[in-house]
Amino acid sequence: MDAATVVFLLIGGAGALVLALSLVGAELLHLAHLDLPDFFSVEAVAGFVGALGFAGAITSELLGARTPGAITVAAGVGVLAALPTAYLAVRLSRAARDMRTDATPTRADLVGTLGVVVTPITATGYGEVRVRLGGHPIKVYAKADRPLPAGAEIFVVEAPSETSVVVEPVHPLS
Structure with missing residues (x-):
């Protein structure tokens, strides 16, 4: 396994770790309460970073990325995979957050x-x-x-x- 693949796997693992932490307690990750757009939410960033890392690692391994050009191609493929993943993460988290529920019984x-x-x-x-x-x-x-x-x-x-x-x-x- 090349060093570039390992770096991409670490990036993907960091994204997965952030996503896992956000599922356990997203409030732990809100150090400052900033009113940022949805595409900067914890879920979107975690989806983007995770997809970038894992797609980059797969591409790097398939290309045998030992040159800067091949590593750049692997990073580009990672970005191409990360954009729709982040978009879907925003859409799914918004759908879950805005889901209608029954009233709490009294x-x-x-x-x-x-x-x-x-x-x-x-x-x-x-x-x-x-x-x-x-x-x-x-x-x-x-x-x-x-x-x-x-x-x-x-x-x-x-x-x-x-x-x-x-x-x-x-x-x-x-």
Whole structure:
């Protein structure tokens, strides 16, 4: 392996390392909060540097780059590969950043849900119920005006906190 290939591989590895660090915590890489265009984002720079290095290394190895002219050709091919890679990195990161998501459920969303008693509700204390919120089963503490056994179907009438509800039985108990 030629020295030029090793240098290009190190450049590509540096780009991959920057990209990995940005995925783990992009805020670590924002030393100064500058309002720069998207093509100077961490993802774009990492994509550009990584593609430049790896495409340059491949070309250098294929050409057996031992002369300055061959190294320049390898660097040129690296730049030609790096430009669309950086563009795609900007587009993909912008699409991920601007993606629409559902609203975060709140305790108000608990009111009106159906569920089942998991831990019996006593006359003077709390039990536990399982309800579905946003398609996910969650377990919260529950209080009722009368004791409810495990397995009883319930309807949530109030949510005094994020982790507790007031319930009524769906079917009257005998």
